[in-house]
Amino acid sequence: MKLLVLLSRFPYPLDKGDKLRAFHQLRHLAREHTVCLFALTDEPVSAEARAQVAPLCAGGLHVHPLNKPGIGLNMGLGLLRGWPFQVGYFYDAAAARQIEALVGSFAPDALYCQLIRMAEYARPFAARLPLTIDYMDVFSTGMARRAAKAPRWQRPVFELEAHRLRQYEAACFGWFRHHTIISDQDRQLIDHEDRQRIQVVANGIDTDFFRPGAVAADEPYDLVFCGNMAYHPNVEAAEWLALEILPAVRRQHPQARLLLAGTTPAARVLALRSEQVSVSGWMPDIRTAYASARVFVAPMRTGTGLQNKLLEAMAMGRPCVTTPLANNALHATPGQHVLVGQNTEELARHVSSLLAQPAEAAGLGASGRDFVREHYNWQATTERLARLLSA
Structure with missing residues (x-):
């Protein structure tokens, strides 16, 4: 199968949870499928990082940089469209055009996108391709919990973002044929009547790498x-x-x-x-x-x-x-x-x-x-x- 994967961050180094999940999923998917990866990045991607990921992408590796002025403009446009900041931050029209071109040239059999941050990029292909979204976890609940503990002057902003995230998580459900999430606890937090259709795909752990005695302690x-x-x-x-x-x-x-x-x-x-x-x-x-x-x-x-x-x-x-x-x-x-x-x-x-x-x-x-x-x-x-x- 030819699989187009959309990520909001380059999946290496493994210093954030979404990057770790994406890297290990790519590592295993690449054994049986031809993967083409399109990844956004708001920070430099080193040659070492590319070298770790490139062998997993027999169908091509494409990295689209996001710069600060562009991010600010995109967030403003997203706000006018009613999007959460989490979506507007990562949506770039030039990236959307590049993905459109990739769908034409790579001709994937399926498209997989990680996080609702990338849902707008997948949305135009709902009638052409089987789409799968990995919610991973539930941004709206995380933001609502943050709002509850935020200083009073910040609370309205976080509450508005939580509300928009909740609406967006439910709205984008219908654009995708398949849905995954990291735990059943998170699945129950998606505000959609068909949330039980979401499949729990947990993370794993490399117990050969992470094992007792694998490294010496620097300091006790x-x-x-x-x-x-x-x-x-x-x-x-x-x-x-x-x-x-x-x-x-x-x-x-x-x-x-x-x-x-x-x-x-x-x-x-x-x-x-x-x-x-x-x-x-x-x-x-x-x-x-x-x-x-x-x-x-x-x-x-x-x-x-x-x-x-x-x-x-x-x-x-x-x-x-x-x-x-x-x-x-x-x-x-x-x-x-x-x-x-x-x-x-x-x-x-x-x-x-x-x-x-x-x-x-x-x-x-x-x-x-x-x-x-x-x-x-x-x-x-x-x-x-x-x-x-x-x-």
Whole structure:
């Protein structure tokens, strides 16, 4: 099958969840199908990144840069059309013309687009091609949760964006023959009467790459949290961890130290640096962050989707502590695969218990690794996607 794939970001390096999901799906789809990739980018794409992706694109690799003046204009035009900012930001008329030309020259048998950001590019071909959209997670719910916690002066903007996203997620449903999403929890949040038609295609984890002992730790820490540190739910989680949970842990473990690891840390994350809290920024190999700490903590309060950071930490054999919001998508058994807490007191108690009982912590880490090996396999999840694309 000849497959045209549309992405809102170039899928390498693997520093954001949508890029990681796209890269691994491409890697497996390319084994059986001829893939032509069209990817937008709002940042430079290195030769190394192209070299990682090009072998997966036997049908062609096309990268369309978005510049800041153009993005501003496109967002303004999108606003006039009633689009969410998430859609307007990524819609560029020149890119649409290029995709039209690709459909003519490549003649795909099917088109697959990731995220509602790319839905407008696929929309014109609804009568000509079988279209599949990967919602991945639910932007509208993430924005609504952010609005609820935003300063009062920002709240109307976030609430309007959440409303438009909700409407757009429902409206674009009808343009596509097939629909996928990362978890059942997210599927239930799509405001459409036929949402049960959306197929759950979970993420996977490379348990050969992410494994205990794969790398040496740079420096010992007690707690670690990883992720894109410019992403608002991660920023919020980092603040909760550093300002409330860690101090509660230090009442029992006065020497406890925290590492916040991940790309592009926001100013709010950088401000958390102290003798007890380190902020790494980009790391060439994120496995060293997981290997550095005794406990991985993901105190997610907002956001949607499946937390790849949890899959990676569990695959590395780290004992993990998280919140119900994150575990509802993961479906791990609390007390067996992860420890789950709803508030500062519960999360701190779990962390303190693991720090005080190394044998129990090791057992939880081993059980967590077994869980992700059994339930999160890229080949199995992408085979499910491939069957859908071929239907």
